[in-house]
Amino acid sequence: MPERKTNALPVAPAAAPAHVLRLRNLESGYGNLKVLRHVSLHISRGEIVCIIGANGAGKTTLLRTIVGLVRAQSGEILFEGRNITAARTEAIARSGCSLVPEGRQVFAPLTVRENLLLGATAQERREDRVPSEDQLARVFALFPRLEEREEQLAGTLSGGEQQMLALGRALMARPSLILLDEPSMGLAPLVAKEIFSTIRRLRDEGNTVLLVEQNARAALKVASRGYVLENGRIMLEETAESLLANRDVVRAYLGRDLDAEQAMDTGR
Amino acid sequence: MIHEPERECMAKDTLAALQLEALQAVLARAYLHVPFYRKRFDEVRVDPDEVRSLDDLRRLPFTTREDLQANYPYGLFAVPLREVVRIHASTCMSVVVGYTRNDIKTWSELMARILVAGGVSKDDVVQIALGYNLSTGGFGVHYGAERIGASVIPTSTGNTRRQLKIMRDFKTTALVATPGYAAHLSRTLHDQGTPRGALSLRVALLGGEPLSDLVRREIQDRLGVIATDNYGLSEVMGPGVAGECVERSGLHINEDHFLVEVVDPKSLVPVPAGEPGELVITTLSKEAFPVIRFRTRDITRLFPGTCACGRTTVRMARVERRSDDILIVRGVKVDPRRVRELFVEIEGHASAHRILVERSGGMDSLTLLVGVEDSSDLDEVKTQQERLDRLRRGLSSELGLTVSVRLVEPASLVT
Numbered sequence: 001m002p003e004r005k006t007n008a009l010p011v012a013p014a015a016a017p018a019h020v021l022r023l024r025n026l027e028s029g030y031g032n033l034k035v036l037r038h039v040s041l042h043i044s045r046g047e048i049v050c051i052i053g054a055n056g057a058g059k060t061t062l063l064r065t066i067v068g069l070v071r072a073q074s075g076e077i078l079f080e081g082r083n084i085t086a087a088r089t090e091a092i093a094r095s096g097c098s099l100v101p102e103g104r105q106v107f108a109p110l111t112v113r114e115n116l117l118l119g120a121t122a123q124e125r126r127e128d129r130v131p132s133e134d135q136l137a138r139v140f141a142l143f144p145r146l147e148e149r150e151e152q153l154a155g156t157l158s159g160g161e162q163q164m165l166a167l168g169r170a171l172m173a174r175p176s177l178i179l180l181d182e183p184s185m186g187l188a189p190l191v192a193k194e195i196f197s198t199i200r201r202l203r204d205e206g207n208t209v210l211l212v213e214q215n216a217r218a219a220l221k222v223a224s225r226g227y228v229l230e231n232g233r234i235m236l237e238e239t240a241e242s243l244l245a246n247r248d249v250v251r252a253y254l255g256r257d258l259d260a261e262q263a264m265d266t267g268r
Numbered sequence: 269m270i271h272e273p274e275r276e277c278m279a280k281d282t283l284a285a286l287q288l289e290a291l292q293a294v295l296a297r298a299y300l301h302v303p304f305y306r307k308r309f310d311e312v313r314v315d316p317d318e319v320r321s322l323d324d325l326r327r328l329p330f331t332t333r334e335d336l337q338a339n340y341p342y343g344l345f346a347v348p349l350r351e352v353v354r355i356h357a358s359t360c361m362s363v364v365v366g367y368t369r370n371d372i373k374t375w376s377e378l379m380a381r382i383l384v385a386g387g388v389s390k391d392d393v394v395q396i397a398l399g400y401n402l403s404t405g406g407f408g409v410h411y412g413a414e415r416i417g418a419s420v421i422p423t424s425t426g427n428t429r430r431q432l433k434i435m436r437d438f439k440t441t442a443l444v445a446t447p448g449y450a451a452h453l454s455r456t457l458h459d460q461g462t463p464r465g466a467l468s469l470r471v472a473l474l475g476g477e478p479l480s481d482l483v484r485r486e487i488q489d490r491l492g493v494i495a496t497d498n499y500g501l502s503e504v505m506g507p508g509v510a511g512e513c514v515e516r517s518g519l520h521i522n523e524d525h526f527l528v529e530v531v532d533p534k535s536l537v538p539v540p541a542g543e544p545g546e547l548v549i550t551t552l553s554k555e556a557f558p559v560i561r562f563r564t565r566d567i568t569r570l571f572p573g574t575c576a577c578g579r580t581t582v583r584m585a586r587v588e589r590r591s592d593d594i595l596i597v598r599g600v601k602v603d604p605r606r607v608r609e610l611f612v613e614i615e616g617h618a619s620a621h622r623i624l625v626e627r628s629g630g631m632d633s634l635t636l637l638v639g640v641e642d643s644s645d646l647d648e649v650k651t652q653q654e655r656l657d658r659l660r661r662g663l664s665s666e667l668g669l670t671v672s673v674r675l676v677e678p679a680s681l682v683t
Contacts, residue, residue, distance in 0.1 A: 018282050025320045037317050040289040233296045233317070236555075237289055242370045246555075247351050 017081035020045050020177050020208045021066070021097075026075035028065040029232075035061040037232045038075065043177070048199065048209045050240065052216040052253050053229035059212040060102060062229070063179045066210075067099045068092050080176060093122045098175035102182045104162040106169070108155030112146055115154050115165055119172030130174070139168040142201065160191035167198065178202065180211045184218065196222050216253045220244050228253070271384040271416070272377065275524050276579045283580070287527055288322055290552035295319055295328075298558050301346040304339055305560060325527065325550060330536065330561045336363045336503060347556050357402045358502050358601065365404075365502055366556035372411065374553055375508055378522050379412025382511030385520060385577070386496040387471040388442045390417035395438070397431055397445040397453075398476065398599070400424045403668075404506025405476055405599065409444050412508065418442070425449065428456055439468040443493070446476040446599040447483050452631040454490035464492045471514075473498055475507055476599030477632075478588050497586050501566075504549050504559060510584055518571045518583030525553045528584070529561070530570055533591035544569040546591045547584065565592045595625055597632045600669045607636070607663065614662040615655075622681045634671050636663060639678035 019042040029035040035058045043049045051059050064070040066077055068089040077085045084092050093099075098119075107115050116139060120132040140147035143164045149157060154165055163183055170178055183199070184192035192215065200222045202209060213219035220226055220240040228236040228249060236249070243249050270276050278286070295316035298305040308329045309316060319325065336344060341364040345352065352366040367375065388394060394413045400406035400422055413420045421438055423431055431453060434440065443450060450472055457467075469491050474484075475498040487495045498511030499519050509526055510519040521528055530545040531538050539545035547564045551557075567590060571583040595602045604623055611618035620639040625632060636659065640652070656673050663671040 018279065019285065022285055024285070024288070038292060038320060040285070040292055042285055042289065230296075234289065234293045235296050235300075237293055238370065242373065245369055245373075247369075248347060 017078075018044060019078070020047075020080060021210065022078040023066070024076050024078070026062075026065060026077060027073045028061060028070050029073065030061075030070070034073070035232050036065065039229075039232070039234055041227055041234060041237070043208055043210055045176075045208055046203070046206055047225065048203050048211055048223045050211045050213060050216070050219040050223035050226040051229055052213065052219065052226055052243070052249070054253070055214075057229045058232040059229055060181055061232075063099060063181050063210070063212055066092075066179060067097060069099075093173065094125060096174070096176040097179065098122070098170035098173050098177070099179040100166045100170045100181060100183065102185060104159075104166040106154040106157075106162050106165050108153065110154055111151050112154055112157070112165055113150045115169055116146070116172050119169035122173035126174075132172070135172050135174065139171050142171070142198070143168050158191075159187050160194060163187065163191075163195055164198065167195075167202075171202075176208060178207055178209045180209060180213075182212060182214060184213065184215050192218065216249075217244070220254075269384050269389060270577070270579060271381040273578075276381060276520070276581055278524070278580055280580065283523060284322060286524055287552060290524075291322065291325065291527060291550065292316070292319060294550070294552055294554070294558050295560070297346055297555075298560055302344055302558075304335070304344055322527065325529070325561065326538070328561055330548065330563050331559055332563050333363065333503065333565070336559075340364060342366070344559075345556055346558055352556050354407075356404045356407075356502055356506065361402070362606075363503055368555040371505075371555050371557075374525065375408055375505060376411035376415040378505070378508035378525060379408050380415040381412075381522060382498050382508060382520075383409070383412050383416055383418070383442075383473065385511055385513040385579070386442075386473045386498070387494055387514050388413065388416060388418055388473070392416075392418045392442045392470070393421065393438060393440050393468070394418045394442045394444060395421045395423055395431070395435060395440040397423050397425055397443065397449060403599075404500070404502040408500070408506040408508055409473070413444075428453060432457060432460075432462075435469070436462070436466055441468050441470045443469060443472045443491070445472070445474065447474045447479040447487070447497075448477060448598050448627075448632050450474055450487045450491070450495070451483050454487050455631075458490055464490070467491065469493050471496070473511070475499060475511075477596045479586055480588070499566075499584070499587060501564060503562060504551060504564070505554065509549070513575065513577040513579065515576050517575065518585060520575065520577075520579050520581045520583055523581045525551065527552055528570070528582070530568065533563075533565075533567070539569075542569055542572055544585070547587075565590045565594065567591055595623065595634075597625055597634045598669055600667065602634065602667055602669075606667070610663055610666050611659075614659055620678055620681055634667075634669065636671055636673045637676045637681060638673060639681045640675045 021043045023039055023041050025038040027036055053059050065072050072085050076083055079097055117132055120135055123129050146168055183195050196218050211219050220243055223240040226240050226243045227234050299316045312329055314327050345366050351368050353369050354367040357364045396406055396409050398405035423434055472493045472495040474495055479497040484495050494514055496512040500507035500509040510521040512519050527550040529548040531548055533546040544567055547566045547568050549562050551559050566587040568584045568587050593604055608618050622637045624635040624637055660673045
């Protein structure tokens with residue numbers, strides 16, 4: 001969408017380190033239960049990286065550990081070159097790492113506008129902060145539907161709209177990394193499709209996204225690379241294209257692609 | 269030109285981060301899917317989960333060619349056979365290697381890097397005079413050349429006159445061959461009196477056997493090319509592991525896909541940086557046939573410092589010798605033990621013999637000298653002739669290269 005370029009959300013300065021996020025031997029879990037085992041991964045600027053894995057593989061724990069909601073037991077998390085392993089969640093959010101949690105979790109009794117403005121509080125103390133209204137205009141440019149519903153209570157929005165609101169709220173903080181946990185969960189296929197095309201637009205505008213998705217096929221289609229997480233371990237790191245072509249991955253995580261099968265049948 | 273600058277010119281710490289990620293993933297896959305590796309790791313009580321740094325790799329056991337042979341044919345595959353789209357084997361067929369669709373893609377990219385480093389571009393006409401068969405050479409280079417978009421002529425090996433006619437008539441600009449065969453081609457051209465100007469050749473990429481300075485100079489002078497050396501082995505991938513750029517000051521290792529160590533072949537302890545030792549390779553991306561700390565038996569050393577070409581990948585010295593008794597003749601590995609086995613298979617027992625490799629004139633030749641007791645029965649000449657033929661045919665077809673057999677007095681076997 002080149003005509004939207006002027007509304008591009010800000011990207012970090014070019015002098016920043018090559019990897020927006022780098023995990024090294026990250027271990028975490030709950031009490032005695034170890035969920036992540038020495039996870040090492042990286043995300044370069046402007047990339048969409050996708051984590052695929054079965055239920056319980058540790059995908060959500062991974063995101064929650066990055067933002068400090070779950071404490072890392074060992075290993076390190078480097079965000080923009082800074083070690084944030086022991087940092088508090090608020091500090092991590094303020095430094096430009098925004099999590100869009102599973103199940104949206106918008107503030108139902110507040111309006112769309114209020115929800116979005118709450119998202120902007122994370123950037124208020126930054127030296128390069130922009131007026132919330134300007135940021136609001138950018139988010140509305142990305143999600144015209146939110147502008148239409150500006151004064152509506154968030155609880156009355158449809159599932160897809162709530163997901164857009166959750167995304168928009170994260171963008172209000174002008175993050176340099178967006179963590180998306182199951183953005184298409186519980187959404188009708190058409191709505192999910194819209195969410196994925198929004199993610200693609202986020203990338204086109206220079207954002208960096210770490211995406212966790214059950215719908216691995218759709219996620220890999222917007223991602224540049226992916227990691228396969230199995231029992232808390234990274235088993236495979238490949239380009240998204242290669243993962244889509246990997247028959248083991250297809251069988252385990254992608255299910256059958258009826259469209260492709262049909263195309264092949266008619267092709268014959 | 270650099271094929272994948274974002275991968276070939278990475279900062280060292282970025283590369284190390286990628287290597288660690290990939291190493292942890294490949295160890296997890298090998299442990300989960302290959303019983304051999306699981307057993308080996310368990311034996312030394314190393315949980316792959318404990319590998320937290322690249323240095324931790326040293327706690328894992330080595331893998332030898334004998335280990336690969338003991339798991340013939342599919343024992344070390346890390347994916348089910350239905351995921352395997354290609355099977356290659358070492359020359360004597362004792363090691364079988366597989367490739368998934370992704371492995372073939374990776375192979376193409378890595379070989380493309382080496383071709384580009386050697387000066388090949390999409391405007392080139394590439395004549396590939398390497399075997400298109402069970403061995404990995406021809407196919408690997410072919411994929412890389414196609415990946416670049418060059419015009420590929422798959423001439424395969426042999427038929428020197430036809431090779432030269434194609435080289436002239438098809439206006440070949442890049443030749444890919446073993447050093448021995450390239451030298452042979454250059455000499456034949458010279459003997460024919462063909463002037464250098466009759467050819468369109470610019471570059472030659474040489475691999476599959478050791479390249480000496482002398483042979484390189486001869487090929488460069490006679491063919492009027494920049495000749496670069498490249499290195500690979502079928503157990504690890506085939507060609508595509510490392511290759512010289514046109515600076516010709518060491519072979520750039522594709523470090524984002526192969527983690528290398530150089531160890532003392534006796535003590536197996538890492539040698540000090542820059543010192544010669546045996547090259548040990550761990551594959552970081554291979555899906556079908558990962559190898560962990562594979563002892564190549566090739567002696568080399570790693571060069572410190574950066575290359576003028578801009579690539580940041582570490583360079584290794586040309587391999588000129590091995591830490592075992594395997595002979596490399598025209599790109600074919602010949603294990604003297606295998607020759608003895610074949611001898612037994614053909615004749616029921618192995619007579620005293622010696623293997624003679626002659627490198628006269630660049631084109632290696634292998635001759636088997638067989639000792640015979642002073643034969644008083646001259647009427648047995650015909651029988652002896654038949655015996656020679658049988659040995660020659662048997663050895664040639666099994667080893668995959670032409671072998672001459674000569675009968676000599678046993679005394680002359682001892683030097």
